[in-house]
Amino acid sequence: MSASMESSMFTPHKYFLAHISLDCVVFGFHENQLKVLLAKLKGRDEWGLPGGFVGIQETAEYAASRVLKERTGLDQVFLQQFYVFSDPDRGEQLKEVESLKAISGSAIDIEWFKQRFISIGFYALVEFSQVEPTPDVISDACQWWDLAEVSKLMLDHNLILQKALETLRLQLNYQPIGYNLLPATFTMPELQRLYEAILGKQLDRRNFHRKITGYGILKKLNERRTGVAHKAPDLYSFDLDKYHQALKEGLQGGW
Amino acid sequence: MSASMESSMFTPHKYFLAHISLDCVVFGFHENQLKVLLAKLKGRDEWGLPGGFVGIQETAEYAASRVLKERTGLDQVFLQQFYVFSDPDRGEQLKEVESLKAISGSAIDIEWFKQRFISIGFYALVEFSQVEPTPDVISDACQWWDLAEVSKLMLDHNLILQKALETLRLQLNYQPIGYNLLPATFTMPELQRLYEAILGKQLDRRNFHRKITGYGILKKLNERRTGVAHKAPDLYSFDLDKYHQALKEGLQGGW
DNA sequence: CTACATTGCGTTACACTAACACAATGATAC
DNA sequence: GTATCATTGTGTTAGTGTAACGCAATGTAG
Structure with a gap:
């Protein structure tokens, strides 16, 4: 929903594939806590x-990166799809006329939101x-939440978040998770807090310390x-070559 | 595409969600080899x-189990979604008029197949x-293939198959893969050949032998x-309770 | 009944893991 | 300036798991 589309009545069905949506679980790490980026839809109390x-000519991955560019300002975001949520009733709340009134002023076609969506989770x-x-045009807030403080979210978004977190745990030895969540340089305790979180x-x-240095993926500055x-x-930084090399086989051993 | 729908012109858009398809990588194990179930579309040389x-009221999982019931005769199949394939050009081949002629006799709406599909891989x-x-109504063959003998498949199905196999490897310690691929009783060498495949x-x-028995998930008959x-x-069989219990944490240690 | 590939069980050297000890460091409090 | 003290860097040890191999028992084939 770029600026150019706001000038007249926005007709999503001309630009987007019907029935398919995507939801992004954006993780950050700050003050030793895992954070997740949430938005609040206009006229609704719940966050999502x-x-x-x-x-109509995008891959799902490109669409997700476009959404994230708009929500975060970032261009090259590490993104992974992890699950498809296809319960036919997952959108029931959204179809209620009441909950759509608030965004009707945004010149958005309300009918679009009443269809059934199968959502790809990233x-x-x-x-x-x-x-x-x-925030985007149908949201009035967008901010970081501490993972522990997230309460009831809209639709099935709690489920999506939970599944994302499970995936993150399982992929910890196979994806450059540390590299993408931490700044360019970091300390060993910071890296450990991230793993613990x-x-x-x-x-x-x-x-x-012994285990992570044993992988040879860190450069001590x-x-x-x-x-x-x-x-x-x-202070440490990642040795990107060796990190990616090691991730191919997966970092060995459990946590 | 059940029998009842064949009597008159079949209009998929009335029964199915537009733009969304699913593809199933069905694995079997026979004579110490991993097998995959493939079908050949009418009028095409390639298998898929x-x-x-x-x-319109199904979950993607239910749809996949329905498809598998039709292709295999099986009712309760172990199914896992593993990736979404959304390249906007992944269906190009299929849109060629030539390749659709052969199924036009099947009273199937050809237009349906010309739309863009995002496919959920199971x-x-x-x-x-x-x-x-x-085989289904638009296929003229359906049979097992040895994994090593699979050549060029239709559309992006080689990619889907490869991704499924990768997922299978990664999930070997987290899903009841042995249980679902082997008969109720089996020998230790058979189980080992499965893991090796x-x-x-x-x-x-x-x-x-030592490692797998150490998990305590097998019953020696x-x-x-x-x-x-x-x-x-x-002969052995799985101790289902202990198997599922152990899988929750993941079978420890690498292969 | 002998040969032999295969199975079941065992052994040993080595690597890795969990649990804990101790000295060095550097901002803070006084 | 100096003592305090939580935190960091490095080390040790006992226990567990893994890789690589040995050997006797078995059941069919010839």
Whole structure:
């Protein structure tokens, strides 16, 4: 829903494939917490995942990256589809006339939202500090939420979020998850907190250090993080070549 | 495409969601080889995956199980969606008028096949001996293929098959793959051949035995397989409770 | 009844994991 | 300036799991 489309009545059926939508679970990491980007639809109390539709000549992946560009300002976002949500009743709430009134002023074809949608779930990993959360024309808010503080979301979005998190855990040894969630340089404790947040359990500091350095995917920089309390920790960055090489076979061993 | 719909001109758009299709990669295991079920469309030389469309009140999963019931005769098939294929050009071949002529006699609305489809990929695990491969109204053959002997398939079906196989490998420790591909009772060498076929590499016989029994998911029966050459191997069956219990955490350790 | 490929069980060296110890560091409090 | 103290970097050890191999038992084929 780019700016050029807002000038006249917007007719989604001319631009998007019917029945197909996508929802993005955008993960960030900040202050040792996993965050997720949520938006609030106009006229509704519940929050929901940023979503959109697939253009008639787009791949689903391209559509998702387009949506994320609009919501985050980011261009090259790490994206993975993880599940298709196709319960025929998953859109019931949305069809209620009441809940659509608020967006009718947006010059959006309400009929479009009444059809049945099968939604492709994507998860995205972004560097928290690079994101500028931006609402779209049918939302009046868009912001980060602490994963632990997310309550009832619209439609089946809690389910989608849960499934995304499960996928993230399972793919931790197969996808460059650390690389995409952390800034270019980071400390060992920060990397460990990220792993702990994703896995939902504590890890032994010393064993974590040995194991992660054993993969040979990190470069230790000749720098420390100063200005922070206590002993200054070493700074690291990922060795991208070796990281991707190692991920092909999967990082060995469980957490 | 049940029998009742064949009596008059079949109008898919009244029964199925537009733009959405599904393709099933049906795996079987026979004579120590992984097999895949393929169908040949009328009037085309290439083979392809069994597929179908999603009814206007069906989940994608239900639609896939309906398709599989028709192709295999089986009712309760183990099914997992694994990827969505949404390249806007993935259906180009199919739109050629020539390739649609042959099925036009089937009283099927050719226009239906000219639209763009986003396809949901499912993989299915079935017990080879229980399957009765059955062509549908637009196919003139349906049969098992040895995985190694599959050549160029229609559309992007080679890609779908490859992605299914990758998924199968990654999920070997998280899904009841052995249980669904093997008959109720089996020998240790048979189970090992299955693992080897999926992983694409040889495993040490003795270490495999120790590891797989160590999970506690097998029940050793008081029976041996006789009539076959050489020493009679013990028969096993899965302990379903313990199998599912162990899969929740994932079978530990790599192959 | 002998040969032999295959099965079942065992052994050993090595790598990895879990659990814990200890000294070094650097901002903070006084 | 200096003592405090949470935190970091590195090390140790016992236990567990893995890889690579040995050997006797078995059941069909010849």
